[in-house]
Amino acid sequence: METEAPSRSGDGWSRVGKTLPVRNVQALAACTDELNAKGLERYIRPDIDDSQVLAAEQSGEVPAIDLRRLLDPDHLEEEAARLRSACEDWGFFQLVNHGVPDEIIANVKRDIQEFFKLPLEVKNAYAQRPGDLQGYGQVFVVSEDQKLDWSDRFAIYAQPPEARDLSYWPTHPHSFRKSIEDYSSELMQVANYVVIFIAKTLHIDTELMEDKYVCQTLRMNYYPPCMSLAEKVLGFSPHSDASFVTLLLQVNPVEGLQIRRHGAWVPVKPHPKALLVNVGDFLEIMSNGAYKSIEHRVTINANQERLSISAFHVPSFDGIISPATRTPEEKVLYKTMKVKEYAELYMSNKRDGKRTLNHAKLL
Numbered sequence: 001m002e003t004e005a006p007s008r009s010g011d012g013w014s015r016v017g018k019t020l021p022v023r024n025v026q027a028l029a030a031c032t033d034e035l036n037a038k039g040l041e042r043y044i045r046p047d048i049d050d051s052q053v054l055a056a057e058q059s060g061e062v063p064a065i066d067l068r069r070l071l072d073p074d075h076l077e078e079e080a081a082r083l084r085s086a087c088e089d090w091g092f093f094q095l096v097n098h099g100v101p102d103e104i105i106a107n108v109k110r111d112i113q114e115f116f117k118l119p120l121e122v123k124n125a126y127a128q129r130p131g132d133l134q135g136y137g138q139v140f141v142v143s144e145d146q147k148l149d150w151s152d153r154f155a156i157y158a159q160p161p162e163a164r165d166l167s168y169w170p171t172h173p174h175s176f177r178k179s180i181e182d183y184s185s186e187l188m189q190v191a192n193y194v195v196i197f198i199a200k201t202l203h204i205d206t207e208l209m210e211d212k213y214v215c216q217t218l219r220m221n222y223y224p225p226c227m228s229l230a231e232k233v234l235g236f237s238p239h240s241d242a243s244f245v246t247l248l249l250q251v252n253p254v255e256g257l258q259i260r261r262h263g264a265w266v267p268v269k270p271h272p273k274a275l276l277v278n279v280g281d282f283l284e285i286m287s288n289g290a291y292k293s294i295e296h297r298v299t300i301n302a303n304q305e306r307l308s309i310s311a312f313h314v315p316s317f318d319g320i321i322s323p324a325t326r327t328p329e330e331k332v333l334y335k336t337m338k339v340k341e342y343a344e345l346y347m348s349n350k351r352d353g354k355r356t357l358n359h360a361k362l363l
Helices: 025-029 076-089 102-117 120-126 176-202 281-286 339-347 355-360
Strands: 064-066 092-096 135-137 152-159 215-223 234-239 245-250 257-261 264-267 275-279 296-299 306-314
Touching (some): 076 092, 076 176, 102 152, 102 176, 102 215, 102 306, 120 135, 152 176, 176 245, 176 275, 176 306, 281 339, 281 355
Antiparallel strands (some): 092 275, 135 152, 245 275, 245 306, 257 264, 257 296
C-alpha cells in the first residue's frame, strides 16, 4: 500500500468541474418530521412519470455476456456475436464469469456498507474539498434551485496508482483501503478484456483503444429509503456516462436502476454474480455511433437502502477522442475532440439525459 501523499489532481479528472455543497441525504432521511412535500421540495420531481416504466415481461432482461466463453477459442465467435448484439441493441450487458475473486467482491461490499454506517462526522473527514470532485458529497449541483438527487456519494480516483490522493482514502473501516485497491486492480483487468473484445466486434485495431480506458474513478453510491415520497424522488437524474465503459457492482440486492429503451424506462434486475457493463459517451464517439451510450436513472425504494459502486474507465485527460470509421465510405458523425474539452462540458452541468453528447455530434 502506498504512503500518504499530498493532494494532487492526477491527470485532471478529479478537478474538471465544480459542485455546490448540499445537505447529507442519509441524515435527512432519518429526520421523519421533514419527510413531507415541504421538507423535500428540492427533491420532488414533477416530471418523474413522463415516460412509461415497463415490466420485465414487456421489455426483456439485459443480456448476459460470459467472459469465460469470450476467452475460449471454441466459443469466441458465438459469444462475440452476442456481445455485439448487446452493445448495439441495449448498450448494457451483465458480465458473468468475469474472474474477480469472490473474496475480493465480498470484501469491497462489506467495507462500502460499513463506511456508510459510520457517523456523519467521520464520513465528513473525507468530504470533497473546493475544486475537487473526489471525496464524500455530491456532484453536478450547479445552482441553488435545481432539483437534487436522493443519494450520497463517495468518489476516489483509483487508477493509475501514482495519481491517487490517499488523503481521501478512509482508514475506517481498517480494511477499506486494501479492499478498494484489490477491487480496483481486478477491474482494470476486466476492463481490458471487455475493451479488447468490443474492439474486435467493431473491427477496430485494439491499439487505437489503448489509452481510452487507462484511468479509473470509483464512485460509491448510497440511496436511502424514502418512506413517504419514494415514488416522487430520484436517486440519480437521467444521464449517460462520460466514460469509455462503466462497470457497476450492486452491493446489495435492492432494485432501482432503470435504463431508457425505445422511449420507456426498463428496470434492471441485479444479477448476483455479474458486473453490469455499459457503453459510455467516449465509446459512442469512437464507434461513430455504432454503439450508443444509454440514458439511465435510479429510483428509490420506500423501505430499503440501495448501495452500488460504479467504476468509470475513461481516457487520458490530455488525450483525443475521435470516431474510428471502418470504411472510406462511412460518414463521420462525431467531432474529433480533446478529452479535456468533453469532460469539462459534462462535469460543469447538471445531469440532463445525453445533452452533453450533442456537442460532439457533427450537424
